[in-house]
Each structure stands twice: as C-alpha cells, then as structure tokens.
Amino acid sequence: MATIIAQHTVTSKDGTVIAYTQVGRGPALILVDGALCYRQFGPSQDMAAQLASHFTVITYDRRGRGESGDTQPYAVEREVEDLAALVDVAGGTAYVFGQSSGAGLAIAAANQLPGITKLALYEAPFVVDDTGKPITPAFLASLKEAVAQNQRSKAVKMFMKLVGAPSFMLTIMPLFPMWSKLTSVAHTLPYDISTIIAYGAGVPLPKNLGENITAPILVMDGGKSPTWMRNSMQALSQTLPHASYQTLAGQNHMVKAEAIAPALAAFFARQ
Incomplete structure (x- = not known):
C-alpha cells in the first residue's frame, strides 16, 4: 500500500x-x-x-x-x-x-x-454511429430538471439507463448501501453529460x-x-x-x- x-x-x-x-x-x-x-x-x-x-x-x-x-x-x-x-x-x-x-x-x-x-x-x-444510444440535449434537460427537483434517485437511474444498466439493476441497486454514495453526487451528473454531449449524437467525431x-x-x-x-x-x-x-x-x-x-x-x- x-x-x-x-x-x-x-x-x-x-x-x-x-x-x-x-x-x-x-x-x-x-x-x-x-x-x-x-x-x-x-x-x-x-x-x-x-x-x-x-x-x-x-x-x-x-x-x-x-x-x-x-x-x-x-x-x-x-x-x-x-x-x-x-x-x-x-x-x-x-x-x-x-x-x-x-x-x-x-x-x-x-x-x-x-x-x-x-x-x-x-x-x-x-457515440459515433448507430450502434449506441445517442446522448441528446433533451436527455440533459430532463436530467437537469430531476436534479433541480432534488429527485436524486431518479437522476441516477436516468443516467444508469442511458449507459446500458439492465432494468433489474435499477430495481435492486437502491437497496444497497452504495446507493446513498451515488445519490449524494447526483447533482453532478449534468456536469458529466456536458463534457461529452457534443460527441454523443451518433455521428462521426x-x-x-x-x-x-x-x-x-x-x-x-x-x-x-x-x-x-x-x-x-x-x-x-x-x-x-x-x-x-x-x-x-x-x-x-x-x-x-x-x-x-x-x-x-x-x-x-x-x-
């Protein structure tokens, strides 16, 4: 160590x-x-x-x-x-x-x-082609809205769904202690999306x-x-x-x- x-x-x-x-x-x-x-x-x-x-x-x-x-x-x-x-x-x-x-x-x-x-x-x-799910301005706006309403769990679930987490994970993860660590920084998720959204439209870089x-x-x-x-x-x-x-x-x-x-x-x- x-x-x-x-x-x-x-x-x-x-x-x-x-x-x-x-x-x-x-x-x-x-x-x-x-x-x-x-x-x-x-x-x-x-x-x-x-x-x-x-x-x-x-x-x-x-x-x-x-x-x-x-x-x-x-x-x-x-x-x-x-x-x-x-x-x-x-x-x-x-x-x-x-x-x-x-x-x-x-x-x-x-x-x-x-x-x-x-x-x-x-x-x-x-996301540079049609094999991935595009990251859209509408998604970022919805994420910001969830954060603004202090819907932290909703924001984390939205993000995890975007990145491909299976639905069963979205159901069981809130039951684990780590969920509170995720939701504690949910307000920063729009920050992360802002760093990548220009290159997430499913078109060439x-x-x-x-x-x-x-x-x-x-x-x-x-x-x-x-x-x-x-x-x-x-x-x-x-x-x-x-x-x-x-x-x-x-x-x-x-x-x-x-x-x-x-x-x-x-x-x-x-x-």
Whole structure:
C-alpha cells in the first residue's frame, strides 16, 4: 500500500476550493474520475496505489463532489480551470489520465493546457454511429430538471439507463448501501453529460476535436466492452493527433486497476 504524501486543497480560478491527494514519487500524474466518482468512492485510490511507485499521483474531487466546492453556474470551462490549478501545483507540467466522462474532460483540458504533456484516455462515452444510444440535449434537460427537483434517485437511474444498466439493476441497486454514495453526487451528473454531449449524437467525431493538443495520446478500451464503445474509441484514436490505440483484453468499462496500470506506466514512461 502506497504511503500518502499529502492531502491538500487548491483554489481554482473562480474561487472554488478543489481537494486533492498526492501519493508516490516521480513525474506528476493527475487522475480524472468519471461520473459519480470521487476520491473516496470509485477507482482512483486503487489506481493511485498501483501507480505510486512510478509517479507522483494526484487524485482529486471534481467540483461538486467529496470535499471540493461547487461554485455556480457550472461550465465545462470551470473544470478545465480546476485541472489547470492542479497542473500548477504539480509544478507546471503533468501527465493526465481520464476515465469515462473524465476522459471527455481531459480532452477539453488538453486542448487548452500545454502543461499537459501526455494524455491517456479510457472509454470516453462518445457515440459515433448507430450502434449506441445517442446522448441528446433533451436527455440533459430532463436530467437537469430531476436534479433541480432534488429527485436524486431518479437522476441516477436516468443516467444508469442511458449507459446500458439492465432494468433489474435499477430495481435492486437502491437497496444497497452504495446507493446513498451515488445519490449524494447526483447533482453532478449534468456536469458529466456536458463534457461529452457534443460527441454523443451518433455521428462521426469532428476532425478538429484535438486540433490544439500537442501531447502524445493513448486511447484505450476493454476487449469485453460493447461494440458502440469500441467503435467510438477506435474513431477517437484516429481523430486525435499523436494518438495510439490499445485494447485491454478481458476488460469492460469497469476496468480493473491492476489491468490498466501497466499500460499507463509503460505509456507515460515512454520517451
């Protein structure tokens, strides 16, 4: 188990306090969580433990989650500024790994922040053809409405249905203790959808998606992930500049830390 170096906060450009943890030693690597995840709930702590022997790993609570603030109104640009603040505390340059909707945020940040010197992405939930269910403005509006009415369980169920959770799961999951952790951050689900909706319409990705990114990029998916996701990641790797593509055999969207950590370590160590 890796030893925690420090737990800190940093103030983002708009005054929002962002809570983060550093662990390990080596070049800075920032992990960007996907929907409903934060430092104390989700994959980032296991991932950090796997990578801490190679990197100074920074995990953080995205705004609205855990111990971070949630200044309104929300905009994806504010989350890019949060990442900029973390790159600054890392010394001005950092590697970034984004998972799921966190990959969508990481792409947006890399387009604007030259301090991101390498970028790894796992299964950004883009929809590029008719094999997947489109993410529509109407869905985002309905999700925002559920949040505005404090219908947190409804919002989580809407999101889980969108990403393909079977109906029986939507029935039984509220009976488990973890449900309260999911509903506690349900108000951030529109934030996640906002990071990916431009690339969720079921049409090819725009050719200029990564036009300002100069960093090497690794795009990954799981060998057991659905066709629409794998199609999207193949398309993403062909659209982003300086990108390579790798499939992790036997993995799905809930990738195991021990399965992805070696691929990340190898990519970030590559000269």
